[in-house]
Amino acid sequence: MSSLLASNHQPMYYQLKQLIIDQIQNRELKANDMLPTESEYCRKYGISKAPVRQALSELEAENYIYKIRGKGSFVLSGYIKQKGDCLRSFSEDIIAMGHKPGARLIEQKYVKADKETAKCLNIEDGDEVLKVVRLRYIDDEIYSINYSYFSEARFPKIGEVDFSAVSIMKEIQDRFHSDVTNATVVLEAVATTSEMAKYLERKVGSPLLQMNRTTYFRINQIEQPLEFVRVYFVPDKYKFEVNLTKK
Structure with missing residues (x-):
């Protein structure tokens, strides 16, 4: 043996x-x-x-x-296990795991913030935000669809960035000279909508894993919300691992 x-x-x-x-x-x-x-x-x-x-x-x-x-x-086409104790960009995470990241821009436009988005970005309900919708790929396979929101007041002219070709986190850091500090994450199970079904190649009503994440950055020694994103994962391709310690 x-x-x-x-x-x-x-x-x-x-x-x-x-x-x-x-x-x-x-x-x-x-x-x-x-x-x-x-x-x-x-x-x-x-x-x-x-x-x-x-x-x-x-x-x-x-x-x-x-x-x-x-x-x-x-x-089986493997799932990705994300650890909850490290804040990195999607591309950095996937490359570190030995996979090839990819993205396709679906939509990029200014919209009015709904109540949840406004609360997470610490702005007023109805304020103008940039909405960026992207499909994310791992090794050329669909992994998730991401709905990201950014405050126009906080990041002037952010709509000029071509998010079809760049890492959102890296672009924000480089363009606005900010340091990403931390993020809050909420996970829940949801049903696939008709829009998600079209992009994720899932049946309407089938289960998805939704992650709501607010990422914070520090600029001029003040910490502020940088991005609010809703991510919808194909559940058999994603696991989230959190390490807990007793205080």
Whole structure:
């Protein structure tokens, strides 16, 4: 038996499952790669078929792999795990994970702020804000649709920026000489609308994960809201990890 499994007191199926998850997350196994057969896992690790089957069944249930009858098990297009203890741009996050980020601009125009947007940006209801809608891609696959809002009063002429080609966070920092400091995040499950279905290739009414985030920056030693964004993720491609410490 492999020392990787023999030295651990966890059940065999769990050890094998975690081993495969590590291989997927480290990109040793990539999207649509075929996994070894049950027999190959048995021979390699000196275990019976029962724990191998349990490991593969749980991996399928948790959307790590998919099975094709008569052909085998394959790696599902992987989810992205974002950690809640680090504030970086989408592109920085995705590149750090070894993936290729991408974006497509859907809409960029000035609108009147609704109550939620005004509250998050600390402006008046009805104030003018720049609305930027973008599709985000990871390795050329649709990952999310983002609705971002910026205060025109706080960022004059921000509408002149071509957000089809730049990182929003980097452009704000460079153009307005501001430092991003922190963000607040709220996650909730929502149903896919007809507009989202068109862009995310989902059925109307199917579940999505919505993240509302307000990002803050410091300019002239004063902290102010920089951006309010509603992000709608395809749920099987996103996980959010938060590390909690006891005070």
